[in-house]
Each structure stands twice: as C-alpha cells, then as structure tokens.
Amino acid sequence: MSETMNLVVPPSRRRIAGGQKTVRTRIGRAVLYILLIAAAAAMLTPFFWMIMSSLKDANSVFSVPVRWLPEVFVWQNYVDIWTRSDIVTWIRNTLILSVSVTLLQVITGSFAAYGFSRIRFPGRDALFLLYVATIAVPWQSYMIPQFIMLSNAGLTNTLWSIIFLQTFGAFGVFLMKQFYETIPEDLSEAGRLDGLSEYGIWWRIMVPLSVPAVASLSLLTFVNTWNDYLGPLIYLRDSSLWTMQLGLQNFVANLYDVDYGVLFAGLTISVLPIAVVFLLGQRFFVEGIATSGMKG
Structure with missing residues (x-):
C-alpha cells in the first residue's frame, strides 16, 4: 500500500514534505535547547551570585540594586x-x-x-x-x-x-x-x-x-x-x-x-x-x- 502511495505522490511533493519535517525537527530541537539552557542558567545563577559575593566587601553583598559583579575583587x-x-x-x-x-x-x-x-x-x-x-x-x-x-x-x-x-x-x-x-x-x-x-x-x-x-x-x-x-x-x-x-x-x-x-x-x-x-x-x-x- 505504501509503495502504491509513493508512486501516486509526485517526487517534488515528497521532497517538500520531507523538508517541512526536517524544519519542524530542527525548530523543536532548537526550542528544547533554549529551554535547557534557560533551566541551567536558572540553577547556576545562585552559585554565580555566591561566588561573586565572596569577592565583595561587606557593604556590597546586599546592595540595592543588586550588583552581580564586584567593583573591586576582595580576595x-x-x-x-x-x-x-x-x-x-x-x-x-x-x-x-x-x-x-x-x-x-x-x-x-x-x-x-x-x-x-x-x-x-x-x-x-x-x-x-x-x-x-x-x-x-x-x-x-x-x-x-x-x-x-x-x-x-x-x-x-x-x-x-x-x-x-x-x-x-x-x-x-x-x-x-x-x-x-x-x-x-x-x-x-x-x-x-x-x-x-x-x-x-x-x-x-x-x-x-x-x-x-x-x-x-x-x-x-x-x-x-x-x-x-x-x-x-x-x-x-x-x-x-x-x-x-x-x-x-x-x-x-x-x-x-x-x-x-x-x-x-x-x-x-x-x-x-x-x-x-x-x-x-x-x-x-x-x-x-x-x-x-x-x-x-
């Protein structure tokens, strides 16, 4: 049955359908990667803030607005x-x-x-x-x-x-x-x-x-x-x-x-x-x- 359908559908249309499927797959994969990167960034943000806070002076840790990077690195x-x-x-x-x-x-x-x-x-x-x-x-x-x-x-x-x-x-x-x-x-x-x-x-x-x-x-x-x-x-x-x-x-x-x-x-x-x-x-x-x- 599938072979008969392949003979009925023109090759150009099959190529278009295959190309659309490939595009959808790539878009879905890109969206998945974006979501994974966003989730990883959300999980790593507290650790980044902790490390940067360890290099700040006492008055700059809880400053408002938040300073993600210290002005002076206090080693x-x-x-x-x-x-x-x-x-x-x-x-x-x-x-x-x-x-x-x-x-x-x-x-x-x-x-x-x-x-x-x-x-x-x-x-x-x-x-x-x-x-x-x-x-x-x-x-x-x-x-x-x-x-x-x-x-x-x-x-x-x-x-x-x-x-x-x-x-x-x-x-x-x-x-x-x-x-x-x-x-x-x-x-x-x-x-x-x-x-x-x-x-x-x-x-x-x-x-x-x-x-x-x-x-x-x-x-x-x-x-x-x-x-x-x-x-x-x-x-x-x-x-x-x-x-x-x-x-x-x-x-x-x-x-x-x-x-x-x-x-x-x-x-x-x-x-x-x-x-x-x-x-x-x-x-x-x-x-x-x-x-x-x-x-x-």
Missing part, C-alpha cells in the same frame, strides 16, 4: 576565613565523616542488595519491601530514641555517633538491588560452578560489574553527608568536632557585625569538594541512575 575574604575561623578542622571532620559513611554505605548496601537479588529465602520480598519502606519514615520521628540509645552507649559528642547513624541506608540497598537485577544470573551460576562462595561472587563478579551504581551511590551519599547539618547539631557539641555546616553557622552567630563577604567565601569553599566530586563522577552517576531501573 582578602578567603584569607580572612582561613585566619579568623577554624575552617581547617571543619573540613577535616567533614571529610572524615563523608568518606567513612560513603565507604560503609557502599559496602553494606551492595552486600545487602546482593542477598535480596540473588539469594532466595522465605520472606525475602516482604523483608525487602519492609526495609525499603523505611525511606518514607522521616528521621525526625525517631531521632529522640536514637539519641537516647547512643547516649547510653557513650557515643554522643564523638564522630562515631554520626558514622554509626548512617552506616546502613535503605536507599543504597534499593539502588544496588535494581542494578544487580540487570546483571545476568548466569554469571553467578558460573561462579558457583567454579567453586566461588556467595561472598566471592559478590566481591569478584557483582561489585566490579556495578561500578556505575557504586559511583552513583557514592556521590549521593557523599553529598548528603557533607551537607548534613541536623545530625552534627544534635550529636557534636565540642567545637573541635564541628563540621563545615555547623562551623559556619557558629562562625556567623559569634560575629557582632557579620562580614557577609567572608561568610560567602566560606560557603564557596564548602561547595568546592562537592563540585569536584560530581564533575569527576558525573558520567558514572548518569549511567548508574539510567540503568538501575532496567531489567536484564
């Missing part, structure tokens, strides 16, 4: 935040917590996900559903019992309290399980035939094949731990244990006259590690998120 703000605060200690504590929690969540999350995806036992699906359902429970609803438990264990006012709180994460188990299900089960069977234990299959087969999912989980966990404010506020009372978020808040609270240029310099420094981690792992992050919901 002294970055020197002041290093000399007038204990930012080195804050960065060290935040790195310790972020790296430790990320490693533990990747290990525990991937190991538990292997059990839920590859090992069959009674009540497996119900237990997994119950475990994942804890994502919907807000932490504020059970943080008081947690605090009492950690206080009785003598772990408050230590970095261990934050590490133990976030060692396990239901989201990490869910993400890794979804990715494991894209890996053919024949590989696990081949490993068993070769004499590997379940631990060996997980470590030598599943983990190397799940690099995108591991990178996604690592990035999300690192960013979440780095930006955590409520946890350190509750458990870390000693100033030598403060993280970046808690330290900057107390730095502002203790100033009689807030120098917002210095404050924004500290905020810019706090964002840099996250930006670097994301830029280095964005390819694996996108790949891991895109493939974690697919069935193999």
Whole structure:
C-alpha cells in the first residue's frame, strides 16, 4: 500500500514534505535547547551570585540594586576565613565523616542488595519491601530514641555517633538491588560452578560489574553527608568536632557585625569538594541512575 502511495505522490511533493519535517525537527530541537539552557542558567545563577559575593566587601553583598559583579575583587575574604575561623578542622571532620559513611554505605548496601537479588529465602520480598519502606519514615520521628540509645552507649559528642547513624541506608540497598537485577544470573551460576562462595561472587563478579551504581551511590551519599547539618547539631557539641555546616553557622552567630563577604567565601569553599566530586563522577552517576531501573 505504501509503495502504491509513493508512486501516486509526485517526487517534488515528497521532497517538500520531507523538508517541512526536517524544519519542524530542527525548530523543536532548537526550542528544547533554549529551554535547557534557560533551566541551567536558572540553577547556576545562585552559585554565580555566591561566588561573586565572596569577592565583595561587606557593604556590597546586599546592595540595592543588586550588583552581580564586584567593583573591586576582595580576595582578602578567603584569607580572612582561613585566619579568623577554624575552617581547617571543619573540613577535616567533614571529610572524615563523608568518606567513612560513603565507604560503609557502599559496602553494606551492595552486600545487602546482593542477598535480596540473588539469594532466595522465605520472606525475602516482604523483608525487602519492609526495609525499603523505611525511606518514607522521616528521621525526625525517631531521632529522640536514637539519641537516647547512643547516649547510653557513650557515643554522643564523638564522630562515631554520626558514622554509626548512617552506616546502613535503605536507599543504597534499593539502588544496588535494581542494578544487580540487570546483571545476568548466569554469571553467578558460573561462579558457583567454579567453586566461588556467595561472598566471592559478590566481591569478584557483582561489585566490579556495578561500578556505575557504586559511583552513583557514592556521590549521593557523599553529598548528603557533607551537607548534613541536623545530625552534627544534635550529636557534636565540642567545637573541635564541628563540621563545615555547623562551623559556619557558629562562625556567623559569634560575629557582632557579620562580614557577609567572608561568610560567602566560606560557603564557596564548602561547595568546592562537592563540585569536584560530581564533575569527576558525573558520567558514572548518569549511567548508574539510567540503568538501575532496567531489567536484564
């Protein structure tokens, strides 16, 4: 039927129709690019304003009308935040917590996900559903019992309290399980035939094949731990244990006259590690998120 219609329609008309379709496709693509650029600009504008504010003097940060670019670049703000605060200690504590929690969540999350995806036992699906359902429970609803438990264990006012709180994460188990299900089960069977234990299959087969999912989980966990404010506020009372978020808040609270240029310099420094981690792992992050919901 289509061949008959092609014979009836003159070649010139077919070329015109094809050209119109090409023009519409190009216009639609151009509109899409414009919308994406506008959305990206809207998301990046606060970061640009933060960086520019970190190079202004205290009186120019909230000037009216808004000055997007400083008249004079005050690089002294970055020197002041290093000399007038204990930012080195804050960065060290935040790195310790972020790296430790990320490693533990990747290990525990991937190991538990292997059990839920590859090992069959009674009540497996119900237990997994119950475990994942804890994502919907807000932490504020059970943080008081947690605090009492950690206080009785003598772990408050230590970095261990934050590490133990976030060692396990239901989201990490869910993400890794979804990715494991894209890996053919024949590989696990081949490993068993070769004499590997379940631990060996997980470590030598599943983990190397799940690099995108591991990178996604690592990035999300690192960013979440780095930006955590409520946890350190509750458990870390000693100033030598403060993280970046808690330290900057107390730095502002203790100033009689807030120098917002210095404050924004500290905020810019706090964002840099996250930006670097994301830029280095964005390819694996996108790949891991895109493939974690697919069935193999």
